[in-house]
Amino acid sequence: MRAGRSAACLLALFGLCSTPLFAAATDPADEDIKLEISPRICVLKKGDQQCEIPVHAQWRSPREESLCLVILTRPDVKRCWENYTQGTYTIGLTFADDLTFQLRDVSLEHVVASEVLRVIREALRYRHKRRQPWNIFD
Template sequence: MGPRNALAASNEESTLKLTPEICITGDENQACEIRIELQWRLAKNELVCILSDNNAYPKWCSESPEQHEITMNVSTLSDIHFVLVSKETNQTLAGAKLKITSTSQPQVRRRYRNPWSLF
């Protein structure tokens, strides 16, 4: 019948919510240690897995379609990107990012001019 069916499949999007989204450390060389909560809402109830781009946090998969959140302790020096995928099809459903910010500014950013001068 045409492209209408593709649009009718689902107008509700799956979402992945991360709380909190930002972790502030005192020093850029200091690991951020934080307890985070990942909550997801799905277009259709299904088993999901959560992957991250940090090897310290391997793939986690839900055992029940009724589960919609997990809590984990994280210790990291860099941002972590979490991706929610369908356990059945491995299709990406949603993503969320934990941003790490340090209160100390690196020295390099303060140097606006070259330290040498020809004149």
């Protein structure tokens, strides 16, 4: 009976000690900041030189953040939020090459999230044409 009681006390003590560790590991404040852009791909048809589309960027954080959205090759595009848990930004863009969107701290020194809008050129050139297989019995 005494051994059973000791084991129960040890299990209870272990459970009490491990609960804060488990809670800290699953704390929402430990989650990363999420950045999403839409669309993620622009397909140029044959003869097109540039993409001309509206781009929608959205970010979320489990806690209030002060962040800026920038496009690496476009220093004229910068949108900042102070003490927000989420933000959205829509902009019409004309571009010929991939664009990298970065979510940075307000001082613009630390990148917290990044997404790339890819440009695909002449997708039809790389597509295989379907053909009928050989049939020697026809």
